[in-house]
Amino acid sequence: MTSLPATPHRLGERRPWTAVVHEWATTVDHKRLGIMYVVTGMIFLVVAGLEGSAMRAQLTFAENKLISPEVFNQLFTMHGTTMVFLMGMPVLLGMANFLVPLQIGARDMAFPRLNAFGFWLFLLGSILLYFSYLGAPGLDGAAAAPDVGWFAYAPLTERPFSRGNSTDYWILGIMVGGFGSMTTAINLIATTLCMRCPGMTLMRMPLLTWMMLVVAILILTAIPVLTAAQVMLLFDRSLGAHFFDTQNGGDAVFWQHLFWFFGHPEVYILILPGFGFISEVIPVFSRKVIFGYPLMVAATVAIMFISLGVWAHHMFVVGLGPFLNSLFAATTFLVSIPTGIKVFNWLATLWGGHIRFTASMMFALGFLAMFVLGGLTGIMLAVVPFDWQLSDTYFVVGHFHYVLIGGLLNAIFAGLFFWFPKATGRLLSETLGKWSFWLLQIGFTLTFGPMHISGILGMPRRIAYYEPDRGWEIWNQISSFGVIFQILAVALFAWNVITSLRSGRRAGNDPWDAWTLEWATTSPPPEHNFDTIPVVGSRRPLWDSKHPEDPDSSYGA
Amino acid sequence: MSAIPASILTDPVARPSRGKVGMASLIMMESCFFATFVVAYLFYIGKSATGPQPRDVLDLGPVIVNSIALFASSYTAIRSFRALAAGAIRAFEGWLLLTILLGGYFIVGTGLEWYGLITQHGLTITTNLFGTTFYSLVGFHAFHVIVGLVCLTGILVLSLRGHVKPRDAGRVELVGWYWHFVDAVWVVVFTVVYLVGRDGGTLTP
Numbered sequence: 001m002t003s004l005p006a007t008p009h010r011l012g013e014r015r016p017w018t019a020v021v022h023e024w025a026t027t028v029d030h031k032r033l034g035i036m037y038v039v040t041g042m043i044f045l046v047v048a049g050l051e052g053s054a055m056r057a058q059l060t061f062a063e064n065k066l067i068s069p070e071v072f073n074q075l076f077t078m079h080g081t082t083m084v085f086l087m088g089m090p091v092l093l094g095m096a097n098f099l100v101p102l103q104i105g106a107r108d109m110a111f112p113r114l115n116a117f118g119f120w121l122f123l124l125g126s127i128l129l130y131f132s133y134l135g136a137p138g139l140d141g142a143a144a145a146p147d148v149g150w151f152a153y154a155p156l157t158e159r160p161f162s163r164g165n166s167t168d169y170w171i172l173g174i175m176v177g178g179f180g181s182m183t184t185a186i187n188l189i190a191t192t193l194c195m196r197c198p199g200m201t202l203m204r205m206p207l208l209t210w211m212m213l214v215v216a217i218l219i220l221t222a223i224p225v226l227t228a229a230q231v232m233l234l235f236d237r238s239l240g241a242h243f244f245d246t247q248n249g250g251d252a253v254f255w256q257h258l259f260w261f262f263g264h265p266e267v268y269i270l271i272l273p274g275f276g277f278i279s280e281v282i283p284v285f286s287r288k289v290i291f292g293y294p295l296m297v298a299a300t301v302a303i304m305f306i307s308l309g310v311w312a313h314h315m316f317v318v319g320l321g322p323f324l325n326s327l328f329a330a331t332t333f334l335v336s337i338p339t340g341i342k343v344f345n346w347l348a349t350l351w352g353g354h355i356r357f358t359a360s361m362m363f364a365l366g367f368l369a370m371f372v373l374g375g376l377t378g379i380m381l382a383v384v385p386f387d388w389q390l391s392d393t394y395f396v397v398g399h400f401h402y403v404l405i406g407g408l409l410n411a412i413f414a415g416l417f418f419w420f421p422k423a424t425g426r427l428l429s430e431t432l433g434k435w436s437f438w439l440l441q442i443g444f445t446l447t448f449g450p451m452h453i454s455g456i457l458g459m460p461r462r463i464a465y466y467e468p469d470r471g472w473e474i475w476n477q478i479s480s481f482g483v484i485f486q487i488l489a490v491a492l493f494a495w496n497v498i499t500s501l502r503s504g505r506r507a508g509n510d511p512w513d514a515w516t517l518e519w520a521t522t523s524p525p526p527e528h529n530f531d532t533i534p535v536v537g538s539r540r541p542l543w544d545s546k547h548p549e550d551p552d553s554s555y556g557a
Numbered sequence: 558m559s560a561i562p563a564s565i566l567t568d569p570v571a572r573p574s575r576g577k578v579g580m581a582s583l584i585m586m587e588s589c590f591f592a593t594f595v596v597a598y599l600f601y602i603g604k605s606a607t608g609p610q611p612r613d614v615l616d617l618g619p620v621i622v623n624s625i626a627l628f629a630s631s632y633t634a635i636r637s638f639r640a641l642a643a644g645a646i647r648a649f650e651g652w653l654l655l656t657i658l659l660g661g662y663f664i665v666g667t668g669l670e671w672y673g674l675i676t677q678h679g680l681t682i683t684t685n686l687f688g689t690t691f692y693s694l695v696g697f698h699a700f701h702v703i704v705g706l707v708c709l710t711g712i713l714v715l716s717l718r719g720h721v722k723p724r725d726a727g728r729v730e731l732v733g734w735y736w737h738f739v740d741a742v743w744v745v746v747f748t749v750v751y752l753v754g755r756d757g758g759t760l761t762p
Contacts, residue, residue: 110578110579111579185586186582186583189578190578191575193572194573194575195572195575220586221585222589224586224587225590225593227590228589228594231693232597239682241689241693242685243689243690248606248685249604249605249685250686250689251600251601254597258593
């Protein structure tokens with residue numbers, strides 16, 4: 001933690017910029033690919049955040065004329081699609097890319113070239129999606145960007161109702177990016193199972209690595225179903241097939257089943273890596289081992305299985321009948337059990353610990369609070385009659401933003417503050433970080449909290465206008481007001497990254513006095529990660545080397 | 558980490574081959590992809606608003622011959638990989654060529670079946686739900702057979718140029734896994750399309 005004499009920064013050496021670009025464009029190093037994933041994802045966080053802000057600006061006043069309904073439809077479609085596929089997936093897969101080989105003491109991923117291929121596929125997919133703004137208006141009057149919502153319900157997406165090429169760009173962009181995610185998932189599974197260093201048994205793996213393994217399996221189960229459904233839709237639109245064409249016997253609800261069979265596991269694909277970050281950050285800053293490691297692993301695997309059987313809770317208002325509705329309500333309640341186990345294990349890890357309130361730890365605690373709130377509204381929505389009342393209202397919007405922004409984004413920031421020094425060799429500013437934290441929590445609560453109320457008051461999702469006499473205006477104004485704080489928080493974070501890269505404190509190998517293998521090597525790690533392949537004897541190899549008088553390995557952990 | 562007694566460091570479990578794990582993961586992913594099309598096929602059986610119905614146009618005879626060729630190619634593939642592992646390069650190449658020919662026969666057979674369906678019965682992907690689901694499911698399977706054939710042909714060409722050695726047997730076998738998987742998918746597709754779907758193809762009002 002002491003400041004070291006300034007030496008040329010490894011990533012910022014003076015070289016011609018073409019050489020730098022060439023080096024990054026041709027790299028197969030898992031750490032560089034991971035950084036490129038995360039940076040791209042954070043850029044898309046800003047893009048999607050601005051799209052969301054534009055929607056909030058429109059909804060600030062009743063009968064506002066700022067944005068036309070057509071553009072509003074494009075905004076909520078691109079906002080949702082971007083946040084899930086272009087921000088969440090790359091940031092989390094990027095963190096997995098960077099961290100998993102380091103945490104298991106490997107020199108790289110199992111298939112480094114395939115890894116680079118996955119990243120470039122993802123980038124191509126995201127460019128395809130945004131190219132729709134230029135390339136999509138195939139016919140006069142057709143939409144310039146996808147405007148069918150992020151879950152693209154049939155038959156709205158069929159050719160007669162969605163003219164031009166915007167929906168085709170939505171299909172292709174996500175499909176190509178999906179191939180990238182699937183290749184990365186194959187890589188993660190092979191890396192975790194085959195590249196572990198000597199002594200790194202499965203039950204000694206860091207929980208983040210465990211959760212990324214489970215996420216990879218979920219990706220390989222869920223995303224092919226979306227790809228297949230998108231192929232069907234593409235066949236409908238381009239070849240005149242009838243999969244979801246209701247006029248020729250096709251079934252629009254079938255799309256919903258396929259989409260949500262992907263869509264619900266996708267929620268866990270997004271949140272499980274967040275759980276992983278929290279499971280690494282909380283023990284280190286509580287100065288305690290994680291409580292109930294085997295149960296955490298078991299709960300993760302249980303979530304994987306249960307999450308594949310809950311999809312129709314997104315479809316309670318479709319009219320599936322009482323049997324299916326009850327069944328999916330029951331499985332939905334079931335998934336809250338392993339999730340609850342995790343929350344209690346984190347609390348038990350905090351209990352009696354010597355807590356250090358670093359910025360990373362504060363984001364982790366923010367995650368705990370916000371995620372539990374989002375989880376509770378989730379349980380409310382699992383009650384079928386309650387869902388009938390509130391489905392497709394702002395209550396649902398509030399619920400999943402608590403889970404994905406309050407939960408996941410907090411977890412991502414916790415992870416970024418925690419591992420930024422490992423990736424760059426510099427610590428982020430704690431002061432700026434804490435400002436970011438409080439601004440984000442305030443802004444976030446102001447924006448998404450009131451959505452529950454406007455939802456209960458009956459405000460539907462995806463409307464660009466509302467009348468002033470509905471009683472929704474004040475809640476919308478509070479929501480929009482909160483956006484200012486969120487923008488400030490993210491801008492402050494960007495400033496923090498830029499200044500810390502230049503003049504942040506030197507991190508050293510192990511700035512947090514942590515215990516997993518990534519902290520055993522230099523910051524940033526050399527291209528080959530470890531000069532000698534480490535050998536581990538417990539779940540906390542660095543504890544063992546720092547405390548030879550009382551190693552974990554003597555307790556058989 | 559030097560302080561840890563050496564006795565507890567030895568991890569007796571050898572790590573699995575990354576090639577095998579990678580291929581197994583790919584096969585799991587492909588299974589989910591095919592499962593979706595199989596579900597779509599099953600879901601839409603008997604829901605075509607207009608003809609032709611499966612029962613009227615699907616001819617079992619040629620398909621059974623095709624299937625036998627494809628299943629036989631799994632056997633010849635196994636013989637081929639065993640020959641490679643044993644160092645018998647010529648036998649490896651012979652069995653591999655036979656595998657490719659059998660797979661090629663399957664593709665040609667599927668092509669002829671489609672040609673008949675399109676020209677004689679006027680069944681295309683746009684005709685009805687049967688055409689939509691049939692061509693998608695069978696077509697994606699045929700596409701995977703073609704990918705397998707490209708891989709096997711690539712191996713054969715490399716081997717004829719002297720680049721495949723017995724030590725490569727493990728890698729070559731991974732392509733074999735893929736080939737067997739494509740075969741296994743055909744068991745499901747055949748059952749669903751030609752056994753279950755053919756007689757279930759009645760028009761429901």
